[in-house]
Amino acid sequence: MARKIGSLFALTGLILMLCLFSAGCTGTQSAEPKKEISIGYVTWDCAIASTNVMKQVFEEKGYDVELVAVDAGPLFQALANGDVDFTTTGWLPHTHEHYWERYGDQIDYVNENIPGAARIGLVVPTYVTIDSIEEMNGVSDQFGGRIVGIEPGAGIMTRTEQAIDEYGLNYELVASSSAGMAAELGSSIDNEEWVVVTGWSPHWMFGRYDLKFLDDPEGVYGGAEDIVTLARQDLATDDPEAYGILTRFEWTSEDIASVMTDIADGTPEEEAAQKWVDANRDRVDVWLGNA
Numbered sequence: 001m002a003r004k005i006g007s008l009f010a011l012t013g014l015i016l017m018l019c020l021f022s023a024g025c026t027g028t029q030s031a032e033p034k035k036e037i038s039i040g041y042v043t044w045d046c047a048i049a050s051t052n053v054m055k056q057v058f059e060e061k062g063y064d065v066e067l068v069a070v071d072a073g074p075l076f077q078a079l080a081n082g083d084v085d086f087t088t089t090g091w092l093p094h095t096h097e098h099y100w101e102r103y104g105d106q107i108d109y110v111n112e113n114i115p116g117a118a119r120i121g122l123v124v125p126t127y128v129t130i131d132s133i134e135e136m137n138g139v140s141d142q143f144g145g146r147i148v149g150i151e152p153g154a155g156i157m158t159r160t161e162q163a164i165d166e167y168g169l170n171y172e173l174v175a176s177s178s179a180g181m182a183a184e185l186g187s188s189i190d191n192e193e194w195v196v197v198t199g200w201s202p203h204w205m206f207g208r209y210d211l212k213f214l215d216d217p218e219g220v221y222g223g224a225e226d227i228v229t230l231a232r233q234d235l236a237t238d239d240p241e242a243y244g245i246l247t248r249f250e251w252t253s254e255d256i257a258s259v260m261t262d263i264a265d266g267t268p269e270e271e272a273a274q275k276w277v278d279a280n281r282d283r284v285d286v287w288l289g290n291a
Contacts, residue, residue, distance in 0.1 A: 034063075034064045035061075035063045035064065035241075035242075036063065036064045036065075036066070037058050037064075037065055037066070037085050037086075037239070037242055038065075038067075038068055038083075038084045038085045038086075039051050039054060039055065039058075039065065039066070039067055039068065039084065039085065039086060039088070040068045040069075040070060040075045040079065040084035040085075040086070040087045041067065041068070041069060041070075041075070041087055041089060042069075042070065042071060042075055042151075043069050043151075043177075043178060044089065044150075044200075045182075045203060045204060045260045045263070045264065046089060046200070046202055046203065046227070046260060047087075047088075048263065048269060049256050049259035049260045049263060049269075049272070050089050050227075050256055050259075051067060051088060051089070052067075052259070052269045052270055052272070052273035053259060053273040053276055053277060054088055054249070055067060055270070055273065056270070056273045056274050056277045057245065057249075057277065057284060057287060057288065058242070058245070060277075060284075060288070061241070061245070061288060063242070068084050071153050071154070072096060072099060072154055072155060073099060073153055075087060076096070076099035076100070076102070076103040076107070077103060079103065079106075079107045079230055079231070079232050080107055080232075081106075082232040082233070082234070084232065085231060085232055085235055085239075085242070086110070086229060086230060086231040086232065086235065086242075087229070087230050088113055088227075088246075088249065089227055090227070090228040090230045091118060091120070091155065091200075091225050091226075091227060091228075092225065092226055093222070093225065094120065094159070094221065094223070094225050095118075095120050095155035095156060095159070095222075095225060096155050097155070097222075098155065098158065099155070106233060107230050107231070107232070108231040108232065108233050108236065109228065109230060110228070110229040110231050110243075110246045110247060111229055111246070111247055111249070111250070112226040112227065112229075112250075113227055113228065113229050113249050113250050113251060114202070114226065114227040114250075114251065114252065114253055114256065115226050115227075115250075116224045116225075116226060117201075117224070117252070117253040118200065118201065118202065118224065118227050118253070119200065119201045119213065119221075119223075119224060119225060120155075120156045120159065120198075120199070120200040120222075120225070121198075121199065121200075121213045121214065121216055121221040122136075122147065122160070122163070122196050122197070122198065122199070122213065122214045122216075122221075123185075123196070123197050123205075123211050123213055123214070124195065124196050124197075124212060124214060125185075125189050125194075125195065125209065125210060125211060125212075126210040126211060126212050127192065127210075128196075128212075130214070131212070131214065131215055132214055132215040132216075132217065133167050133169075133215065133216055133218075134167060134215075134217060135214075136169055136171065136214070137167075137169060137170055139194070140169075140171060143171070143196050145171055145172060146171060146174050146196075147164075147169075147171050147172070147173045147174065147196050147197070147198065148174055148176060148180075148181050148184050148185070148195060148196070148197040148198070149173050149174055149175050149176055149197075149198045150175070150176055150178045150180075150181050150198055151175065151176075151177055151178065152175045154198075156198045156221075157173065157175065159220055159221050159222075160173050160198050161173060162220050163218075163220040163221070166220050167218065167220075181198065182264075185197050185205060185209070186208075186209070196214070201213075201253070202254075202256050202257045202260070203257070204257055204260040204261040204264045206257075207257060207261055208261070208264070227256075229246050229249060231243065231246060245288060248286055248287045248288075248289065251283065255276070255280070258276060259272050259273060259275075259276050262275060262276075
């Protein structure tokens with residue numbers, strides 16, 4: 001009798017193990033793989049803000065999001081090679097013109113997410129008494145003969161080198177970083193010193209300081225620009241859901257500036273982005289296709 005009971009327990013245990021194994025295999029087979037998306041960006045303040053907002057949006061949709069920070073040239077090359085899925089901060093037709101001419105036929109131009117509201121050029125505090133790049137040589141001593149730039153290779157740095165040649169400026173273009181440029185601008189303003197920087201709008205510094213662009217009569221920096229969403233080719237067919245979000249993504253220079261300002265004031269990037277998403281639920285629902 002004891003032998004029969006023992007056999008029964010053994011048989012029952014074997015059946016339970018087989019059931020558990022079968023359930024585990026079935027669960028593994030039925031689980032959908034995690035959706036993945038990669039966002040390339042240059043470490044400009046506007047790109048950091050826009051990229052982190054889109055990170056929150058795609059994570060809400062169930063994506064595993066990878067952020068890839070690179071310089072402008074490698075970003076366009078990565079899009080052309082299909083190494084990143086998209087970026088939300090191409091500046092066209094002027095700032096990134098050189099890269100677009102080289103890689104544009106290998107990249108999907110999705111849309112303008114901030115149309116016609118962007119600008120680049122030389123920026124000074126409003127207390128500086130000149131208004132045009134043409135006047136700079138007459139006051140070079142007051143500027144210390146320096147133009148404070150950002151990362152080498154950035155489109156605005158290339159344009160500034162062209163401006164120095166076009167206007168015959170006796171100035172040195174000093175490479176720095178976006179953060180370094182903003183820090184020197186702020187320090188100079190605190191001391192009421194003259195300073196000229198490579199600047200762009202939208203940027204949080206225009207909300208914090210009284211600034212102006214110097215007139216560019218030769219048009220070296222171009223006119224108004226679009227901030228555009230660019231994607232790797234075939235993203236539309238590989239992931240129509242993700243591509244649909246990108247086609248619906250539009251906001252304003254005031255929107256992006258508010259995120260930039262929060263980050264500049266010390267709010268962590270993801271928190272600043274989530275704050276904007278929470279405060280603009282209706283807009284985000286449109287992007288997600290929920291509205």
